[in-house]
Amino acid sequence: MKTNHRRCISCRSVAPKSEFWRVVRVYPDRTVQLDQGMGRSAYLCPRDDCLKAAQKKNRLAKVLRTKVPDSIYQTLWDRLSAATDSA
Secondary structure (H helix, E strand, O other): OOOOEEEOOOOOOEEEHHHOEEEEEEOOOOOEEEOOOOEEEEEEOOOHHHHHHHHHOOHHHHHHOOOOOHHHHHHHHHHHHHHHHHO
């Protein structure tokens, strides 16, 4: 079976869906959450430079068409530091 590929909103690289973080604007209440839910999605590489650019240029909010709370970015930074600590 063919794997599903997605594109990072920051660096525009294409890779299998499992290699990205998924950020979702949940339908219909327009809340933003990570990894699961049904609604509009954006994908982001789990790398420092991609997350920094996405936060600085407000790319998640533009793609999801809603305000992204700072807690989402903080959770992503925490995940990134945990991933680099374990590696």
